[in-house]
Amino acid sequence: MKNLVKILPLVAVLGITSCKKDQKADQLIVEDQTAAAAAAPTQEDLVKEAQAKPLTTVALSESDFEFGKIKKGEHVEHVYEVTNTGTNPLIISQVKPGCGCTVPDYTKDPILPGQKGQITLKFDSSNFDGLVNKQAEVYANVEKAPIVLTFSADIQR
Structure with missing residues (x-):
């Protein structure tokens, strides 16, 4: 020591x-x-940054998605819809995937109360076989940050 x-x-x-x-x-x-x-900020830094803005609330179309069976090497993506259900603009400051096989894209502009935004997760199945579960953390100005989005796929040869 x-x-x-x-x-x-x-x-x-x-x-x-x-x-x-x-x-x-x-x-x-x-x-x-x-x-x-x-x-390279830490998770704590990301949460503090996101929550430094006036907090709001959010509703997700879903937090988990199943791609089902896909062929090895296939690139798939899914769009998660987010709705600002609060009274302040929703600001997504970062979407951090669990690994390099997942690439996020998201609404960068503030999402006004009552409006909708999107978070897209693009997955490259090239390095996987069988059942796979992945996640991404969404940092936004909500009380319970990060929001965790998950997806699964059954990768076939």
Whole structure:
């Protein structure tokens, strides 16, 4: 444990900087990677950011979807409809999929009270066989963030 405490600051420093070779001279140039590290917010940061705006309420057309049987390698997508049922504009700040096989798209503009927006999850089945369950977290200005959307598929060869 003591060794781990000694190593962590060193690992943090190495993770913040990187080196590359300058092609004009045989010297190393150190680049600051602090901005890149700051670009990866934690779940807690995402929730705080979303809830910093006036809260509202939302209704989903569904929170779970079944694609059923699909062929391996097929690209499928599903649109989840969101309705702002509150009195403040609904602002979806980010949709974070559980893995790289799922790509989200969502309504970026504020969704006014009574209006509808969309969250689309696009799934690439290339690396899977059999029954698969996936999810995406939706960060928005609602009390119970993140909202979790799920889908499943039975991938056939």
